[in-house]
Amino acid sequence: MPKFEVTILGCGSALPTTKHNQTSQVVNFREKLFMIDCGEGTQLQFRKAKLKFTRLGRIFISHLHGDHCFGLLGLISTFGMLGRTADLYIHCPKGLAALLEPSLNFFCNQSPFKVIFEEFNPKVSTVLYEDRSLVVTSIPLKHRMPSSGFRFQEKAGPNHINKEQIDFYEVPSFELNRLKAGFDYVTPQGQTISNSVLTFPAEPVRSYAYCSDTAYYEPVIEHVKGVDLLFHEATFASTEALRAAQTLHSTAEQAATIAKQAEVKRLLIGHFSARYPNEERLRQEAMQVFPNVEVADEMLTFTV
Known part of the structure; x- marks a missing residue:
């Protein structure tokens, strides 16, 4: 089957730690690379993962908190030094272009490529990208500022000829x-x-959904229904449910509840609070609700 993989570059939350980088991951779909979020240090993680800079054409930013976008300026600057000529598309909530363009004009004014911002409304589900084999759709989330998840949906291929x-x-x-x-x-x-x-028949289509940052939000269920792999933030354990509600984040149990109700095949949890020395506690809590749980970690690659 054609490649469909997710590589974790960072799965920590806002407070930096020596264990986890801030949020970023890369979807490899048929050797095209799509980045989701770009926290501080992402370009170094990209190199560690031995991904090819030339194959990254589009970046999807979920919301305008720094731990999800502070790495953009450095990444774009490096692209310029590497002699990139292909346009770079950044799909983002409204406002990022106005914040970033002055810095790009100052630090990257000699770049041989264009940075094209395609802003969208995070409160409405919208098709953000589409080609012959893939469609990427935004998923409205519930956070302290407008925030969006993303669904990567493979398109059905043609039937195969029965030569006999x-x-x-x-x-x-x-x-x-x-x-x-x-x-x-x-x-x-x-x-x-x-x-x-x-x-x-053609091979079954595959799908991946990303939901971070968000409180427990039941409208998400219809947007991620039946996906093969769901990444859902699990910032807190259940003992910090009040803190999760105050900050509009999710507990591991709540992430698993979304996965169960949406009948997804696998749940991948991430965006971990710095307060936990390891994530086994969060995994165990999620597995009490939904058995097929995997834990994100830097440099891990998950096949969809």
Whole structure:
């Protein structure tokens, strides 16, 4: 199957620690790289992960808190020093362009490429990017400022030709594209041969959703319904539920509840508070609600 992977560059929360970098991850879809959030130090993590700078074309910023976007200026500056010429697209809530452009004009005014800001309204689900095989949609979240998650949805591919049956029914080659698109074949004698006889189904489509930063927010459920892998923030343990409510973050138990109600296949928790020396406690709490839980950590790659 074509590659669909998520590499964690940072999974800590706002307070820096020596254990976790601030939030960033990279989706590798068919060798195209899409970055989600860009906390401080992301460009160094990108190098450690041995990802290729030239394949990163788009960055999706969830919201305008520093631990999700302070790394942008350094990353863009490095692109310039590397001689990048391809445009870089940044999908972000309204306001980031006005904040960042003065710094870019000062520090990166000789860059040989354009930085193109495509701002969106985080309060409304919107298609942000689409090509022949992938669509990326925003997911409204609930946080102290407008915040958005993202769903990466693979598009259905064409059916596969069953060569043995094609030869048996003597189907001409000019009919093959119609068969891949799902049409039946009608023989010169008027007999209809079902598409299911002449083709094999395409591979199941895959999907990944990212939800951070957010309080427990039930409207998210419909947006992430049935995804193969859900990243949901689990900043706090249940004993800090009051603190989670005050800061509009989630507990591990709440992240698992969203995963269970949305019937996702796997849950990946992250955005951990600096107060926890390890995340096993959070994993155990999540597993009490939803059994298929994985824990984010820097340089881990998860296959969708």
